[in-house]
Amino acid sequence: MTVQLMIALVLGTLAIVEDLRSRRIPNWIPLAALIAGLVWNVAAHGWRGGVSSLLGAVAGFAVFLVFYILGGMGGGDIKLMGGFGAVIGIHHVLAAAFAAAICGALIALAVLGARALRRWRRAGDSTGTTPAESESIPYAPAIAAGVWLSLIA
Secondary structure: OOHHHHHHHHHHHHHHHHHHHHOOOOOHHHHHHHHHHHHHHHHHHHHHHHHHHHHHHHHHHHHHHHHHHOOOOOHHHHHHHHHHHHHHOOOOHHHHHHHHHHHHHHHHHHHHHHHHHHHHHHOOOOOOOOOOOOOOOOOHHHHHHHHHHHHHO
């Protein structure tokens, strides 16, 4: 296992736990990914690795920025992708973003299906009370999975 993959696994797992628990990604996680990715890439590949890491951070941030602007994604998600962009470098950002989009779509389908099943089961409940469901779907699991898939592919 490479240092790059270890960074992605540890920080991705932390982001997933926080996003599922609180629907937020603390700023220290993308910042840690940015710093760790930059340090690792410079150590492994010299100044070219540093440039790739910085360009990866910018591209990772920019690739999901349009979804944030349109209101479909939170700010923590785009910062997380930017941080991971520094870890994986410019050459893997688009593959990771594409894999994250596919994983996100699969997760969204699963969540929506589970919500529909719960509503269907509650339709026969005569109490008339329904717990409030969160409208958001955490995206850190999809981002982390996309990054992990881009690193092992």
